[in-house]
Amino acid sequence: MHGSFSPDGRSLFLASDKPGGTGGTDLYVCHKQGAGWTVPQNMGPEMNSPANELFPNAGSHGTLVFSSDRKGGLGKLDLYASEFEGSDYSLPIDLPAPINSAGNDIGWALNADGVSGYFSSDREGKGAIYAFLKKAVPFQDCVQQKPTQPCYAFEDKGSFNTDTLPLRYEWDSGDGQRQAGLNTSHCNARSGTYPLKLNIVDTLTQGVYFNETGYDLEAIADEQAVIDGPDTIATGVDVSLSATESNLPGFTPKETHWDLGDGLLANRDNVSHVYMDAGTYRIRLDLIGGHNGKGGFDHHCVFRSLQVLNGYVAPAFPTPVLMLAQSRTADYEFRYTELPNDFSEASLSEANDVLYAVELFTSTTRIGLGDERFSGVRGSYPVTERFLTRSRQYSYSISGGRTPLALYDAYAFATKAGFTESIVKQVPKEKPLDVDDAAALPLEALNNTIVRVSSVRFKSGENRYDQRFNIILDKIIAVWVKHPEVELVIEAHTDDVGSEQSNMSLSQERAKGMVAYFVANGIASSRLRPIGFGEDRPVADNASEEGRASNRRVEFRLSVPDDNSTAQP
Numbered sequence: 001m002h003g004s005f006s007p008d009g010r011s012l013f014l015a016s017d018k019p020g021g022t023g024g025t026d027l028y029v030c031h032k033q034g035a036g037w038t039v040p041q042n043m044g045p046e047m048n049s050p051a052n053e054l055f056p057n058a059g060s061h062g063t064l065v066f067s068s069d070r071k072g073g074l075g076k077l078d079l080y081a082s083e084f085e086g087s088d089y090s091l092p093i094d095l096p097a098p099i100n101s102a103g104n105d106i107g108w109a110l111n112a113d114g115v116s117g118y119f120s121s122d123r124e125g126k127g128a129i130y131a132f133l134k135k136a137v138p139f140q141d142c143v144q145q146k147p148t149q150p151c152y153a154f155e156d157k158g159s160f161n162t163d164t165l166p167l168r169y170e171w172d173s174g175d176g177q178r179q180a181g182l183n184t185s186h187c188n189a190r191s192g193t194y195p196l197k198l199n200i201v202d203t204l205t206q207g208v209y210f211n212e213t214g215y216d217l218e219a220i221a222d223e224q225a226v227i228d229g230p231d232t233i234a235t236g237v238d239v240s241l242s243a244t245e246s247n248l249p250g251f252t253p254k255e256t257h258w259d260l261g262d263g264l265l266a267n268r269d270n271v272s273h274v275y276m277d278a279g280t281y282r283i284r285l286d287l288i289g290g291h292n293g294k295g296g297f298d299h300h301c302v303f304r305s306l307q308v309l310n311g312y313v314a315p316a317f318p319t320p321v322l323m324l325a326q327s328r329t330a331d332y333e334f335r336y337t338e339l340p341n342d343f344s345e346a347s348l349s350e351a352n353d354v355l356y357a358v359e360l361f362t363s364t365t366r367i368g369l370g371d372e373r374f375s376g377v378r379g380s381y382p383v384t385e386r387f388l389t390r391s392r393q394y395s396y397s398i399s400g401g402r403t404p405l406a407l408y409d410a411y412a413f414a415t416k417a418g419f420t421e422s423i424v425k426q427v428p429k430e431k432p433l434d435v436d437d438a439a440a441l442p443l444e445a446l447n448n449t450i451v452r453v454s455s456v457r458f459k460s461g462e463n464r465y466d467q468r469f470n471i472i473l474d475k476i477i478a479v480w481v482k483h484p485e486v487e488l489v490i491e492a493h494t495d496d497v498g499s500e501q502s503n504m505s506l507s508q509e510r511a512k513g514m515v516a517y518f519v520a521n522g523i524a525s526s527r528l529r530p531i532g533f534g535e536d537r538p539v540a541d542n543a544s545e546e547g548r549a550s551n552r553r554v555e556f557r558l559s560v561p562d563d564n565s566t567a568q569p
Helices: 372-378 404-416 465-480 500-520 546-551
Strands: 012-016 026-033 053-058 063-068 078-085 105-110 114-121 127-135 151-155 168-170 179-181 183-185 192-202 208-219 232-233 238-242 253-257 269-272 281-290 298-308 322-328 332-338 341-349 352-364 383-388 392-402 423-428 449-453 487-492 528-532 555-560
Touching: 012 053, 053 105, 063 105, 078 105, 114 423, 127 465, 151 192, 151 208, 179 183, 232 238, 238 372, 253 298, 322 487, 352 383, 372 383, 392 404, 392 423, 404 423, 449 465, 487 500, 500 528, 500 555
Parallel strands: 151 322, 208 423, 232 298, 487 528
Antiparallel strands: 012 026, 053 063, 063 078, 105 114, 114 127, 151 183, 168 179, 168 192, 192 208, 238 269, 253 281, 281 298, 322 332, 332 341, 352 392, 352 423, 383 392, 449 555, 487 555
């Protein structure tokens, strides 16, 4: 008896007192197969009880509702609900009053809206059909509102004494705000990833002289309903409170409930109110709804205090902070302590074997060193060209030193020469590497290494090399077989025979010849960058044939991309 089809019509739920059940009448289910049906299967001891289970109803919302006179109910036959979870139904739970009563409650039917429907009951002495509408009871299990903005204090000892130069330390918080000093605090307006930087700034140009350290900071605000408004107000003054700044991704509120703490309730996103009496009022906000706009009865309820004083007082917002401190040891240590109870840390290693240079600018396209824009500095400082594998850019710089502050004169000269975006950058010191050792080294040891090969020789004016040199190239290929992450810059050079322009073109063709061999042997072209330097970088005197032969060479620079540049605090 009491058959009920599932919404798709392929399952039939029914009640039966057939032998072999758990109690008096049990719930069974059978499924459509072809033109017929399976034998009804008992739905098991978790669904059924030693008492009677009757009137099953398989609603369109994945819930099976039935009646049972098992122990623990409010009356005779009570309504129970079981949710379908993946492949089976959950343990039945009895529906609360006023749905269930001391009488018999049976025959549940839910409407398509999921919140209204009908059932039968004899709670008033005779059988009748009752209509119901589910409503939320606001202000259930409210919690204290947490700070709404991620706030931080930045602390650093600083590595350099800038007192003797027109330089100062400055924090760049990554959201457009900059604050002078080694110790400061800041609040981000919203959650996000912010590139936090500690810079040394030139006070004359207000430009960044040197970036001492940087960190991608994950600023995360708590997901919660938010009471947006002042913490302290005056009596007799209209105060505005809003729920629109709530941070609840994916959640769509259908109802907004306010308890303003003095007996007044409201149901709008934005409310205005006047408090006539001084005191501390407990404001409550409850947003009720569901995910993705589908409705529901999930609650997000928060409360916070509002101080009302006689006379005017300026609003005061507390600023809890997340501490960022840097320890000056051999390694950088970034420590984060979120008040009051969250602690985690991350560390970045500082390379000890480094040099510094004044970077004039970077470019995605290559610019010849003979370009007229370098004429203002070339007479005083040689210009160096580098290819930056991480950013895929060409960098042009002057001078060099072992500390950033030692380059201030060169920096000032560059800015006066028109390079207003100049900045002191760290340049990893080259690590010479023997080609026979390269394949045996671990991946991290290959970064910023250079293999100088003197056994390759080009005839003057030609881009072809002796094929016996392929033995060396095969050793470079062996590095890729072991470490496919490695990127390679192939630098080819010439002697000074011929014009500068022809030598630059010739060296580029020589580098491309190496690339062709690597690609033919399975190396991805995206990992290769051929660069010809022409006669710009001699290693020997071009006055002799022996020197010119040494300058007709190729060099391999190996680097390892940093795929973990964004740290998580």
